Amino acid sequence: MAEDLPTVRLDDDALHAANLIARRRLPGVVVVDGGSGRPVAVLPGSQVLRFIVPYYVQEDPSLAAVFDERTADQCAASLRGQTVRELLPHESKRTELAMVDGDATAIECAAVMVRLRSPLLVVADGDTVHGVLTASHLLEILLPAADSGPA
């Protein structure tokens, strides 16, 4: 039941990953270890924004006004020369990867997603990533199609 989601490697170019999320309007990408292919993290779009937006603007969004039309160049510049590894929170601060085996039931998937407060769930067996699941996809599986409630 998992959906395909592109994977990127820890040492891939950060701007490449950001563009992948942007152009394909993805909630995020799965980050795998370049050597083993083992999934190590999910990089959500919001984490890339966190990296792009200067800290003083995060603290006080009204300061965003100091940004002018060159914004797009500045955003790309902040990613250039960086790797995906540098976009992720430091390893010691990384939360447990929301991941289930290929044979997990829908309710088990939902439980893991809820417990880890993750918007995405990686479905993988060992180093083989099958895809990801979103909350809305799980709801679609869990709720009987015929029952749409009172109109």
Add this chain to the structure above:
Amino acid sequence: MAEDLPTVRLDDDALHAANLIARRRLPGVVVVDGGSGRPVAVLPGSQVLRFIVPYYVQEDPSLAAVFDERTADQCAASLRGQTVRELLPHESKRTELAMVDGDATAIECAAVMVRLRSPLLVVADGDTVHGVLTASHLLEILLPAADSGPA
């Protein structure tokens, strides 16, 4: 630049909101006050899952095995007769709504989204909801299309 996202009212049927998220594969819906139309919260799909999955399964996903094929009926049953208001965290625990005015710049939107750790940003002027923005949409706006980095 905001995208259309269905709104539901606080007193709408919970199963209706859940089905809306499921069938249209939405990251969530904007919840408005039935009287004024003022946006009061975002209901993410993950919050609906939190409501559906029994607490003991959230704590120990391996207990999901006690669920059998009747799962779908059980999930719908847990929502039946509830309102959207009951799906939301209690008002005292609700986090600040991630919202910007219609004239906010993209970097300002990104700053608010990052500060409030919200995957969705409501764009509204007073009681008029214009739509929502996702992180990937903001990245698309913030990153210059021509620059996709080294292949």
